[in-house]
Amino acid sequence: MKVLGLIFAGARGESLGLLTTKRASAGMPVAGKYRAIDFTLSNMIASNITRVGVLTQYNPRSLIDHLGSGKEWDLDRKHGGLMLLQPYMDIHSSYWYRGTADAIHQNMTFLRRSEEDYVLITSGDHIYNFNYSELFNYHFAKGSDITFMYKSLDESYKINEYGILQVDDDNRIYSFEEKPTVPVGNKASMGVYFLNKYLLMDMLYNTVPQAEGYDFLLDVLIPNMQRLRYFGYEFSGYWRNIKKGIQEYYDVNMSLLDRKVRQELFYDGVTIHTKIKDQPPPKCTGTAYVKNSIVGDGCLISGRVLNSVVSRGVKVKAGALVENSILLQDTIVEEGSTVKYSIMDKECLVRSERRIIGRKEDILVFEKGSVI
Amino acid sequence: MASGITAMILAGGQGTRLGVLTEDIAKPAVPFGGKYRIIDFTLSNCVNSGIFRVGVLTQYKPHLLNAHIGIGRPWDLDRMGGGVTILQPYTYETGNIWFRGTADAIYENFYFIEKSDPKYVLILSGDHIYAMDYMDMLNYHVSKHAFATCACMNVPLAETSRFGIMVTDLQQRIVEFQEKPLNAKSTLASLGIYIFNWDYLKTLLKHDATKNDSTHDFGNDIIPEMVKNDADFYAYEFEGYWRDVGTLPSYWEANMELIQPLPPLSLYNPSWKFYTRTKERPPAFFGPEAVVLDSLVSEGTEIAGVAEKSVIFQSVTIEKGASVKNSVVLTGSVIEEGAEICNAIVAENAIIGKGVRVGNKVFAPNREDPKVYNSLITTIGYNAKVPDNTTIGSNCVIHSGVSKADFDKEVYESGESVWKKEQQTDHT
Numbered sequence: 040m041k042v043l044g045l046i047f048a049g050a051r052g053e054s055l056g057l058l059t060t061k062r063a064s065a066g067m068p069v070a071g072k073y074r075a076i077d078f079t080l081s082n083m084i085a086s087n088i089t090r091v092g093v094l095t096q097y098n099p100r101s102l103i104d105h106l107g108s109g110k111e112w113d114l115d116r117k118h119g120g121l122m123l124l125q126p127y128m129d130i131h132s133s134y135w136y137r138g139t140a141d142a143i144h145q146n147m148t149f150l151r152r153s154e155e156d157y158v159l160i161t162s163g164d165h166i167y168n169f170n171y172s173e174l175f176n177y178h179f180a181k182g183s184d185i186t187f188m189y190k191s192l193d194e195s196y197k198i199n200e201y202g203i204l205q206v207d208d209d210n211r212i213y214s215f216e217e218k219p220t221v222p223v224g225n226k227a228s229m230g231v232y233f234l235n236k237y238l239l240m241d242m243l244y245n246t247v248p249q250a251e252g253y254d255f256l257l258d259v260l261i262p263n264m265q266r267l268r269y270f271g272y273e274f275s276g277y278w279r280n281i282k283k284g285i286q287e288y289y290d291v292n293m294s295l296l297d298r299k300v301r302q303e304l305f306y307d308g309v310t311i312h313t314k315i316k317d318q319p320p321p322k323c324t325g326t327a328y329v330k331n332s333i334v335g336d337g338c339l340i341s342g343r344v345l346n347s348v349v350s351r352g353v354k355v356k357a358g359a360l361v362e363n364s365i366l367l368q369d370t371i372v373e374e375g376s377t378v379k380y381s382i383m384d385k386e387c388l389v390r391s392e393r394r395i396i397g398r399k400e401d402i403l404v405f406e407k408g409s410v411i
Numbered sequence: 412m413a414s415g416i417t418a419m420i421l422a423g424g425q426g427t428r429l430g431v432l433t434e435d436i437a438k439p440a441v442p443f444g445g446k447y448r449i450i451d452f453t454l455s456n457c458v459n460s461g462i463f464r465v466g467v468l469t470q471y472k473p474h475l476l477n478a479h480i481g482i483g484r485p486w487d488l489d490r491m492g493g494g495v496t497i498l499q500p501y502t503y504e505t506g507n508i509w510f511r512g513t514a515d516a517i518y519e520n521f522y523f524i525e526k527s528d529p530k531y532v533l534i535l536s537g538d539h540i541y542a543m544d545y546m547d548m549l550n551y552h553v554s555k556h557a558f559a560t561c562a563c564m565n566v567p568l569a570e571t572s573r574f575g576i577m578v579t580d581l582q583q584r585i586v587e588f589q590e591k592p593l594n595a596k597s598t599l600a601s602l603g604i605y606i607f608n609w610d611y612l613k614t615l616l617k618h619d620a621t622k623n624d625s626t627h628d629f630g631n632d633i634i635p636e637m638v639k640n641d642a643d644f645y646a647y648e649f650e651g652y653w654r655d656v657g658t659l660p661s662y663w664e665a666n667m668e669l670i671q672p673l674p675p676l677s678l679y680n681p682s683w684k685f686y687t688r689t690k691e692r693p694p695a696f697f698g699p700e701a702v703v704l705d706s707l708v709s710e711g712t713e714i715a716g717v718a719e720k721s722v723i724f725q726s727v728t729i730e731k732g733a734s735v736k737n738s739v740v741l742t743g744s745v746i747e748e749g750a751e752i753c754n755a756i757v758a759e760n761a762i763i764g765k766g767v768r769v770g771n772k773v774f775a776p777n778r779e780d781p782k783v784y785n786s787l788i789t790t791i792g793y794n795a796k797v798p799d800n801t802t803i804g805s806n807c808v809i810h811s812g813v814s815k816a817d818f819d820k821e822v823y824e825s826g827e828s829v830w831k832k833e834q835q836t837d838h839t
Contacts, residue, residue, distance in 0.1 A: 327703060
């Protein structure tokens with residue numbers, strides 16, 4: 040059995056506000072060196088998926104730069120490999136992807152020409168570590184037509200922001216509600232679907248040309264729920280969707296300060312690969328004071344860093360204090376400044392003696408390249 | 412027509428003076444600077460200088476080195492034309508010949524160079540730490556209309572006896588060569604970096620190969636021969652950073668130089684990056700009680716204890732209450748709770764048990780090999796396991812692969828060694 044991977048990476052993730060003005064949410068930097076899409080891509084590679092299509096739309100520049108030829112994920116191949124699927128113009132149409140179903144439909148050629156018989160459809164902005172082989176086995180054992188991955192959410196998630204499934208004792212899905220005001224149960228769809236490629240093509244040919252709706256889940260999958268056998272595969276590990284908002288993005292990064300989460304995401308399961316930047320190890324000088332923090336390669340720390348995630352190439356100068364914050368690549372905090380409860384996007388510059396104080400429930404966000 | 416330049420990196424040396432660090436791997440493969448291996452510096456200099464035709468000559472225990480270089484992808488040397496080629500000794504009809512010396516190693520790979528038909532050949536050594544633009548040197552070589560050029564550096568007069576010394580005239584032409592002289596006539600030391608016109612080097616090598624009394628070595632034979640023949644051989648004075656990390660103290664020292672506030676060798680220069688092949692690891696984590704001062708801390712490392720004035724490589728664990736000072740800790744080592752390490756080099760994947768003390772700053776000559784181990788530094792080998800509450804003095808050697816059972820006592824005075832039991836008889 041060969042599986043084709045599809046990753047939706049075209050959404051902006053509006054709720055991330057200033058962080059996604061210049062990039063899609065799948066391109067968001069996470070955990071000091073990765074980008075969100077690294078997790079899904081690496082999971083796929085570990086599950087022997089060697090042909091991956093990445094569907095892009097919203098400002099894909101940083102994503103394209105990041106993915107390149109797919110070299111870091113071993114996807115620069117003669118056979119299969121990485122394919123960026125962007126919206127295009129031709130003599131018939133010049134519209135964008137009108138929805139997720141339309142996005143796949145417009146790339147039908149890619150599906151048709153690939154030799155794989157099965158398709159795994161995923162999102163590029165979810166953070167989890169999983170070998171999909173288990174899902175594949177489950178799919179066949181159940182005799183499923185389409186298998187959804189779901190997670191039983193605890194109180195730390197806002198359940199009414201997710202698509203909620205209901206399954207019977209056999210884990211067969213019989214009901215789905217997108218962002219219900221009064222959720223029944225807590226089983227959230229993870230936006231990961233596994234199905235036969237020809238079934239997928241068939242479903243798309245039957246719906247997209249009707250032009251009644253272009254959402255893969257709501258307009259293609261749900262209307263067929265009674266006719267086909269949908270099963271749910273329960274995922275019990277760490278799973279977060281950073282698209283849910285600034286707070287979620289902040290919490291995901293901060294959760295990595297927890298040994299258990301790091302252990303699960305980086306050490307126990309599949310190896311998460313990312314674009315190599317060839318930076319030297321971070322350096323702490325004699326005035327540095329770093330506690331409970333993640334510090335990426337190429338950083339120079341002379342100031343104080345507490346409970347923070349500091350990405351590659353950041354400089355925190357002497358006398359500066361960074362606390363409960365996320366500093367993305369190449370940000371500089373100059374002498375004597377204080378940054379608390381903030382997210383600084385790439386290449387921000389905090390001049391000396393500035394005080395930037397956010398609050399736990401109100402994280403400050405600074406756009407890429409801000410000078411403060 | 413001959414064109415361009417081909418670099419040949421001599422990477423076959425054992426580097427015996429690095430003791431346990433090179434017991435199982437060649438010196439160019441020894442880890443350095445938190446995530447690199449020594450040869451990365453020379454390879455990166457090549458690509459940063461725009462030289463993309465590189466041969467690496469290996470001989471001594473090359474497996475790790477070969478795996479590290481691979482097809483050269485981290486250095487962008489996986490190329491359609493040229494790229495990196497690993498050149499190992501081989502057999503032919505009349506027998507098999509190990510590389511008898513550095514010049515012989517080049518001569519044995521004559522056809523490799525000839526095939527790329529270069530105008531110049533750059534001879535490098537894979538065991539130095541430096542940043543150098545070879546194109547500046549080539550420009551100098553061309554402007555002097557030289558047949559050969561040797562990069563040199565001024566060293567303190569007291570240290571001249573460790574180097575090959577070049578005596579030059581006012582035009583920087585080399586008129587005399589002194590190998591490790593007691594009374595040096597100049598302070599210009601050869602760095603083992605040469606540019607030759609290939610046509611010229613060819614004749615030199617062919618001639619040298621016929622001589623039976625030759626050791627087939629650049630320093631011993633080729634250079635003296637050129638000086639004797641009054642060749643157009645020039646010294647190129649290099650003023651940047653260059654270190655031979657051939658001894659344990661110099662290896663330790665060069666690592667320590669990286670943690671100075673303004674290190675003489677910058678790893679951070681975006682236009683002169685150093686590339687390496689490493690495993691993918693998450694960024695370093697500093698625990699809630701970590702104290703990290705004046706140190707490099709690499710990816711995948713988790714620090715719960717103290718690191719001071721140290722170079723901590725990748726995936727090292729420093730547990731709670733443990734401290735590492737003035738030390739170099741290589742990839743994958745674990746320093747367990749309460750252990751205190753001072754002035755040490757801890758090789759890859761060593762496990763230092765709870766409450767172990769290493770380094771007491773009391774010097775005693777090493778009983779095993781005082782030539783190699785002659786400083787306050789204690790060296791702990793690859794995969795060594797030091798049992799809990801052991802005390803180890805300075806200038807000690809814990810050999811690679813020793814297990815807890817190999818330790819007979821709790822306190823080792825300065826200068827003592829621990830071997831694997833089954834090997835001990837060979838040494839004593």
